[in-house]
Amino acid sequence: MKKEVLRLTNEVVTLLRNGIFETLYMTLVSTAIAYFIGIPLGVLLYTTGEKGTGHNTLVNKTLGIIVNLIRSIPFIILLVAILPFTRLVVGTTIGSTATIVPLIVAAAPFVARMVESSLNEVDSGVIEAAVSIGSNPLQIIIKVLLPEAKPSLIVGSTIAITTILGYSTMAGFVGGGGLGAIAINYGYYRYKKDIMLITVVLLVIIVQIFQEVGTKLANKTDKRKKA
Numbered sequence: 001m002k003k004e005v006l007r008l009t010n011e012v013v014t015l016l017r018n019g020i021f022e023t024l025y026m027t028l029v030s031t032a033i034a035y036f037i038g039i040p041l042g043v044l045l046y047t048t049g050e051k052g053t054g055h056n057t058l059v060n061k062t063l064g065i066i067v068n069l070i071r072s073i074p075f076i077i078l079l080v081a082i083l084p085f086t087r088l089v090v091g092t093t094i095g096s097t098a099t100i101v102p103l104i105v106a107a108a109p110f111v112a113r114m115v116e117s118s119l120n121e122v123d124s125g126v127i128e129a130a131v132s133i134g135s136n137p138l139q140i141i142i143k144v145l146l147p148e149a150k151p152s153l154i155v156g157s158t159i160a161i162t163t164i165l166g167y168s169t170m171a172g173f174v175g176g177g178g179l180g181a182i183a184i185n186y187g188y189y190r191y192k193k194d195i196m197l198i199t200v201v202l203l204v205i206i207v208q209i210f211q212e213v214g215t216k217l218a219n220k221t222d223k224r225k226k227a
Helices: 002-045 057-072 075-081 083-090 096-120 125-130 137-148 149-173 178-188 192-222
Strands: none
Touching: 002 057, 002 096, 002 137, 002 149, 002 178, 002 192, 057 096, 075 083, 075 096, 075 149, 075 192, 083 096, 096 149, 125 137, 137 149, 149 178, 178 192
């Protein structure tokens, strides 16, 4: 009896270790690619908006509708709806790599809005000063807007990464990997409440680590707090 408990314990430890790795893999890769797509989208939303140097109502409204449309779809529905696209991109709809595709689709519009919001917080006086010395729109974006918005962007990235982490756990219902799949397949379907509890605790710890790191980075880059 003792040997079986020990063997089971080792299996659970291995299972959870792999689950943590898969969760971090899905979350970090999805966040990185979502920001690669979301930052340009957010900048475009800002620059074509009322405060932007390239104000264009048609582009801004069209892009805004597309972003809001994707954001309004619950992730679990989006996950199922784009299964054919996921299969086309990665060749499968099961596993942690397949989950990255819908995570990016769901997260990129969210990131775009976060970036737009951060840029809107930049003091207009700083932008006017850059314009007065002859800076072109690209220089204003790269050398003024993004550096000035850095603390807010970092705070936004912390929110985004924890949101994406939450999305990744939902993927367990349709064959995704990570701690979410463990909680569903072992904790929920097999009625193992202890495994369910452990996965929840691990997810909370991961979120707290991301939150703490993000907060410290934001504080270090905030000029107002250094003054």
